Amino acid sequence: MNNGRFPISLHILTLLASAEGELLASDYIAGSININPVLVRKEISNLRNHGLIESKEGKNGGSTLARSADKIRLSEVYHAVQQASLLGNSKNQPNPDCNVGKQINQHLDHLYQEIEGALLHKLEKMSLADFLRQFQ
């Protein structure tokens, strides 16, 4: 994925982590990221579906982390926003009459999985708290 959603989601989570349990409104978050509030709500909705965020509707509502920042791995953020594969979706429809074309998607998928494994390994070792700690 070369996904603009990863930085957005991480930004949201970082703000929530730094707010220490206080509910933040989507408009406030959108103001920090400088994007449209509806996009923020969509990402929040997605992060909530993945169990990373809890929200409260209505007046004085907003969102907060579902668990403490040291219990949220960056690999979870990756999984939450990931849709396509890492290096490019092998969505070409190669010629089945060609020996290479016939097999390449399967081998590409295998390659992507290996690489994604290495990436996830890295992200698993980092928590949201680790990320936040870099901020002064």
Add this chain to the structure above:
Amino acid sequence: MNNGRFPISLHILTLLASAEGELLASDYIAGSININPVLVRKEISNLRNHGLIESKEGKNGGSTLARSADKIRLSEVYHAVQQASLLGNSKNQPNPDCNVGKQINQHLDHLYQEIEGALLHKLEKMSLADFLRQFQ
């Protein structure tokens, strides 16, 4: 990068590797990938600029690998097609009045670099010959 160009370039190189020095025409390659020949020539042009492919113009022309497949690392293919960063370009322009927004791009860049390092490490260990060997 979630780049459709990586699978295309790797497909091209795999075909050339399996052709064992024989010149392959861009139309033939395009037929195997099932995409437009002009796109293939553009990718070939790029791979040639990166020293991975040599081409011969004119009748009976075509392309071939610039070195043997076991001397081509998949990390070179990655570098050849890479333009944007891996997980998403941190091109948001966050609010500088927000303490998180002010610093996040710098920390995102750092994170991407670490992850890309892990990915490249994996790709460096694999040659085009390794990849081709999986085909039956």
Add this chain to the structure above:
DNA sequence: TTGTACTGTAATAAAGTCGATTACAGAATG
């Protein structure tokens, strides 16, 4: 020496993707 089969590349069009925006229903609070 000329037709043919290629590459190389620019320019344009078509298709697909992504983010911004509008709109509005529903929920919680005071």
Add this chain to the structure above:
DNA sequence: CATTCTGTAATCGACTTTATTACAGTACAA
């Protein structure tokens, strides 16, 4: 019950990607 939030659908425009057309240049071979 007005206000301030969330949740979500729908649409528009900007951007990106891919396909297509066009054509000049090169090498070969008859």
